[in-house]
Amino acid sequence: MVAVEAGVTRSTVSRALNGEPDVSKSTIQHVREVAARMGYVPNRAARSLASARSMAVALVIPEPGKLALADPHLIAVMAGVSRRIEQSDYLLNLMVSSDGASGGGASSKLQRYLASGVVDGVLVASQHTRDAWLLHLHDTLPVVFGGRPSELTDPPNYFIDVDNRGAASAAVNHLVQSGRRRIATITGPADMSAAEDRTEGWRDALTAAGLPATLEVPGDFTADSGAEGMRRLLAEHPDVDAVFAANDVMAAAAVSVLLDAGRAVPSDVAVVGFDDSSAASTARVPLTTVNQPSERMGELMADTLLRILAGDDVPVSTVVESRLVRRASA
Amino acid sequence: MVAVEAGVTRSTVSRALNGEPDVSKSTIQHVREVAARMGYVPNRAARSLASARSMAVALVIPEPGKLALADPHLIAVMAGVSRRIEQSDYLLNLMVSSDGASGGGASSKLQRYLASGVVDGVLVASQHTRDAWLLHLHDTLPVVFGGRPSELTDPPNYFIDVDNRGAASAAVNHLVQSGRRRIATITGPADMSAAEDRTEGWRDALTAAGLPATLEVPGDFTADSGAEGMRRLLAEHPDVDAVFAANDVMAAAAVSVLLDAGRAVPSDVAVVGFDDSSAASTARVPLTTVNQPSERMGELMADTLLRILAGDDVPVSTVVESRLVRRASA
DNA sequence: CTGAAAGCGCTTACAG
DNA sequence: CTGAAAGCGCTTACAG
Secondary structure, three states, rough: HHHHOOOOOOOHHHHHHHHOOOOOOHHHHHHHHHHHHHHOOOOOOOOHHHHOOOEEEEEEOOOOOHHHHHHHOHHHHHHHHHHHHOOOOOOEEEEEEOOOOOOOOOHHHHHHHOOOOOOEEEOOOOOOOOHHHHHHHHHHHOEEEEEEOOOOOOOOEEEEEHHHHOOOOOHHHHHOOOOOEEEEEEOOOOOOOOHHHOOOHHHHHHHOOOOOOOOOEEEOOOOHHHHHHHHHHHHHOOOEEEEEEOOOHHHHHHHHHHHOOOOOOOOOOOEEEEEEEEEHOOOOOEEEEEEEOOOHHHHHHHHHHHHHHHHOOOOOOEOOEEEEEEEOOO | HHHHHHOOOHHHHHHOOOOOOOOHHHHHHHHHHHHHHOOOOOOHHHHHHOOOOOOOEEEEEEOOHHHHHHOOHHHHHHHHHHHHHHOOEEEEEEEEEEOOOOOOOHHHHHHHHHHHOOOOOEEOOOOOOHHHHHHHHHOOOOOOEOOOOOOOOOOOOOEEEOOOHHHHHHHHHHHHHOOOOOEEEEEEOOOHHHHHHHHHHHHHHHHOOOOOOOOEOOOOOHHHHHHHHHHHHHOOOOOOEEEOOOOOHHHHHHHHHHHOOOOOOOOOOEEEEEOHHHHHOOOOOOOEEEOOOOOHHHHHHHHHHHHHOOOOOOOOHHHHHHHEEEEOOO
């Protein structure tokens, strides 16, 4: 520590720079001036080692990079997380895991990283049942999930979410109210709670209306799967008159397929999405969709983690408002 | 180090785990087994401190989070970087800086981080002249830029790029060849070399064709600026018959404004974009645009940095191929 | 309010 | 091929 040249010991310098309570104002002032003049920046590794805190948090996205970054909702969550963390003293460590298989290569690489002390806390952007190990990560580190984890654990996991089931039900009910009778759904990946809940909501609304909940085709939140799902619906159920897609990306793709097949949207087939992400407004027919405050949710995730790290008491789950946004597609 | 229980010293454990050359096969095997059984993961801070290497690299995006993550080209670059780094032993540290001002708060926070030894190298996703300090970061750390830096420095900076000027010129020439005569441009931010080069390319093509290069309105790569630019062009030059937008996001927004104004695309006004990002195919009229292999460029950036870190000799600049992709808009 | 000293958990010349 | 020892650059009880 060259800053010893300020005329005090390293201990004092350390304390002054870290703004500890019991240091005289004048010393703090002086030390900081000298440090600034010398362009001194404490070595982070040494600091971590000595203080047992890394002052960094990880944002884990357990999806192959390509997929993760193609989803505008996830991107918005990231933006929110990034914004909130930036305002803190913490550093953001992005970790996109391309594992795929259960506990495969990349995933265990990820596990090793998280166990190596590089971060003080973890944010999980989306979780699949195949990534069950994430559910127990909180035995080691504070963790906050975006979206309800796939399973309830005993010490529960913190999470931020919307009422997926209720919101989906309201969206489908809008279709029912506008006179649709053959309402299909293109689902999200079966191993994610948000997707499952949205399908349940679709079923709820149809059942309540006395309509059959049979037109269900699987998707995985990607545009390709949305297009494929829509094609299949048209082939197998040409009389379909409405589609609830579990996210906007799939809804936008479905709209494209419909238009290309000569079906008018919404007059022939109405389409509702979920997320109200950028995909909703740029779709060929602007989407009626469920607004989910994705960026705000990212901020809340980060904020919750930061508060846990600060030792505050925070609620285990935070459910934010969602609402149906009416545009042209339904 | 609890793994001393393997019957050897810490030194040997360290060497075995790090796969150093001069350790007997049997020892390596044994130590690794014991370590795996005990779930031992070396502390990264201690390792960094002792070895003077962090085994992490930073991806710096000197844009406000909102902006950065709204640009599909940058997202693709990120995906490429992430993919390549994932395959290495390095960790990816994402740093989105919202500074804005010259050397302001967030920017100096960023500078401190980079100086604190958290990373062994830096990737810069996009650079503005206002971020001049980035140009000299290579005095301290290996750095690779995405896109030619705004200024030539003496020890030059490494970068990956496309021939923005040539590609833009070819794109505009396509408009000229198809009979357009009043060809406007909506530019990117004036403080970025890629934007400047694309405007030059537009000018080149018009000059070569003996057409006036006067219809130039400023944009900043955002959808809003593209829409605003298009509105302004329509108001001030209602006879415009083609537009070269410096990126797809602006081009897609321009298409929307044109359609809403009752102009047919491309028959009334042709539109060409740049990037061939996801915005090109999802535009209301699929965009004719300059394909830039964004994800590949991200991979190359990462790969170049990794090779520098490995001590290899690498070329200062790598220019990848771009090509005009014809779709419906021009 | 400030010093002197120990220690965080590894790696790495230096011997052997 | 492996040990013993020093040291990486900080923080933090412990005294005073």
